[in-house]
Amino acid sequence: MRSVLEGQLADWVSRRFPDGTSPQWWLSIFESLEVSATPFRDVTSDRRTEDLNLAAEAILLAVKLGGVRAAIGAYWMLRIAALTLRFDPPVSGIPQILTPDGSAEWALHQIPLTRERAIAESETRRVEHLNASEDFYAPVGGEVTLMGEVAFSGLQDVELILSALPWVSSHIKDKEIESEVRSWLEIQGDL
Template identity: 75%
Template sequence: MSEESDLREMRAVPEGQLVDWMSRRFPEGASPQWWLSVFEPLEFSVNPFRDVTPGRRAEDLNLAAEAILLAVEIGGVGAATGAYWMLRIAALALRFKPPLSGIPQILTPDGSAEWALQQLPLTRERAIAESEIRRTAYLNADEGFYAPVHGEVNLADKVAFPGLQDVELILSALPWVFPHVEDEGVGNEIRSWLEIGGSL
């Protein structure tokens, strides 16, 4: 079954039952690449320049939010990737004037930003500390640290600073919704993170 036919089936699944469909379709779990192959066409389908009915657009926005939440919950994609995509879809929903009706709370600026902040794996203090460690490692690296100009490149099994990279991914997307966040507490938290973002 292709990703396109999977998406057609997912659109027919009643809201809240996507987890059951996933367990039947992928008993062993779906790959991150498969999830991205679902997120991307859903993003395309809700683009303001697409000629689709408001009802279909709202349905696809709801499906996108449900799919992202489920993918993170069952480990199909990492939490940071899910937060990035939720912010991306929420930013797209902001482009509609007048605002779309019938979209879930998590796709509002406040909802997507608050959920994204919850996915940050490090505190600000820890992110700064890891950034300093990474910077020192980079400055003190010998030639073995860099990929050879000619020859075979062996990719490391693990990322050296996964938590820090997750923080950077989420921080790269928060500015898309930040200007529209109304909750003062959420806005202050985003501002505090963005203030250190440039120095990581």
């Protein structure tokens, strides 16, 4: 992937995988790029910048192509943005989306529910779990058969994004973004 020119990643992926890619493939790419850019690796600053830029481009592309859910993309964008905060002096030449403000703003746009809806769905889930019979849960030591595709709820996506926002929240400079992040994090305990 490193040999692909910037902005050409979508063409490269579509040629290499005409039938699409799996979420696992994308996650392995994100993880590989994260490891290659870590401060503990002895690489040139140019190589680190290239890998961080490629990570941002890959995450955006994966979400755009439906290779991963938007919440997973937001989680990884926040994770890579948090990685950039570990460098002193800061890494130069990274895109705005890898700054605390940029990653948080993008992640906020990936949240599929309003705060009110998330709280309501959380309460509904809590009641369902409290009132569930034994057949609601998988049998202990028994075989589990999944019927159809596993679906993730909007609430699970909200929880995933909220789990990663604290990694950059104390570094956000834009007051509107900081306020919105704080409002979401304040309800995290209610979910």
